[in-house]
Amino acid sequence: MSDNVGFAVVGVGLVGPTHARFIHAAEGAELKVICDLREDRGKPLAEKYGAEWLTDFREVMKRPDIQVVNICLPTALHLEVATAAAEAGKHVIVEKPIELNLDRASKLIAVCRRNGVKLASIFNRRFVFGTRRAHDAVHNGELGRLVVADMFFKSWRTQEYYTESGWRGTWGKEGGASLINQGVHGVDLMTWIAGPVKRVQGYARHLRHDIEADDTTIAVCEYESGALGVIESTTSVYPRQPDRIELNGEKGTIVIEDYKIAKWEVDGVELGEPSAAELARPGADRGTAVGHFLQIQDMVYAIRERRDPVIKGEDALPSLAVIQAIYEAERTGQPVEVRQPATV
Ligand SMILES: NC(=O)c1ccc[n+]([C@@H]2O[C@H](COP(=O)([O-])OP(=O)(O)OC[C@H]3O[C@@H](n4cnc5c(N)ncnc54)[C@H](O)[C@@H]3O)[C@@H](O)[C@H]2O)c1
Known part of the structure; x- marks a missing residue:
């Protein structure tokens, strides 16, 4: 049996496909499900990565082969879907902004904490x-x-x-x-x-x-x-x-x-440059998209190493x-x- 971490992306409008691409690229990650109400968005993307297309996020939460749910939905839906994921024992990666306001964001962070699941907040830049x-x-x-x-x-x-x-x-x-x-x-x-x-x-x-x-x-x-x-x-x-x-x-x-x-005028300090390894990372060709790759990869390692993700839910506050x-x-x-x- 594979010990890869199973992922589902919920919401594949503008940014969801970026998550799908980088789950596919990440070591130890496997894209299992694409969930979107719209067939024209969900189905072709699921086919591209050999995943299943679902329309109801509640069905995603029932799947034992999914450990991480990436929430790429309109902002006001983040809390509801994160709650369903956390209560089903799934780790959560949530797009920015984490929610509409501090009160809802705090509830989202609390439900993940209460259920002992990891919560990563996307700040790819x-x-x-x-x-x-x-x-x-x-x-x-x-x-x-x-x-x-x-x-x-x-x-x-x-x-x-x-x-x-x-x-x-x-x-x-x-x-x-x-x-x-x-x-x-x-x-x-x-x-x-x-x-x-x-x-x-x-x-x-x-x-x-x-x-x-x-x-x-x-x-x-x-x-x-x-x-x-x-x-x-x-x-x-x-x-x-x-x-x-x-x-x-x-x-x-x-x-x-x-x-x-664009300008580095710092007394006596060299700017330096990115390493070759950094430039070769998936997404580095697309500027700040590299952050999506690194945060998804980091979730896999955080699960393996039993630690918090590099950017946690609280960091969105x-x-x-x-x-x-x-x-x-x-x-x-x-x-x-x-x-x-x-x-x-
Ligand atoms: N990090 C970034 O660079 C970045 C870029 C764009 C958007 N975002 C964030 O990502 C989130 C999504 O933004 P977007 O621009 O991709 O939105 P979008 O409207 O383009 O896509 C949302 C998708 O969710 C689907 N959807 C809506 N309700 C659903 C439900 N109940 N079940 C399943 N699918 C449902 C829609 O059909 C749509 O395809 C927002 O929070 C936004 O701020 C982040």
Whole structure:
């Protein structure tokens, strides 16, 4: 009998196929089931990987050959499906954002903990050379104390992207729009690299799309370290501009553009370069997709080694706390203190 870890991907719209591809590529992993309500999405993908196509996620949870469920569904469904998985003893990999808000995210984390299953939260953009190198430069002191930490994520989505999905752009099913869907990647990187955000002031408006929630969000942040910075997240800027992060410390400046180091001016410190092994990893040819591969592979090793995944459920809370605070700042017109994970 094979001792491979059996996986199911639930939801194969935009991002689910990436999970399927990397489960197929991962050592010790076997893709058993693709679950999607839509035949045109689920069936061909299942056939491509020799997996079975199911439409009801409850059926997935009954399968003894599945140990891990990858949740790639609209955000408001993450809690329900993760609960079903955890209660059936399946480990969970959940796409970003983990859920609509901190309360639902905390429930999702708690149900996994209660049932003793592992929970990995996807933040694939932490795994490329540029973001990791910047993180290390801040955390090992190469950049000195941070003074300014900024993120500019100015992207473009069509009106159809929102209208045809049936869930994007709505408070009820997406929990927001540009900031919580696209911006969450950048906010995660900022809290990971620059540390906890203490307080925010901001605006979250829709300026170009006919949607309920934000397509243009701009906030000012005060980090717990004392550093200041801005968070900009849009789906209203045409054409899309490279995702940019700027870090200004006492000893220099680092600028990241589309996850590559665009500027490295750090006193007396060499940038270095990614290793050959790193460049040869599945997904490395597609930039930040390598993170999906590494997080899926990591789940297999975490199961074998009886340890937590490299990015756990709790690690999704700091960015969600900042996002929730920015939306509250828009609603109240006041600066908002960020709820820190320990108090979630
Ligand atoms: N990490 C990344 O780079 C990345 C990229 C895109 C999306 N995401 C995240 O992934 C999640 C999914 O986003 P998407 O853009 O792929 O969504 P999508 O709407 O393109 O796909 C969702 C799929 O789920 C299916 N579905 C809906 N309800 C279902 C149910 N009850 N049972 C089975 N299938 C069901 C739909 O038919 C659809 O195919 C979101 O949380 C999103 O934020 C992450």
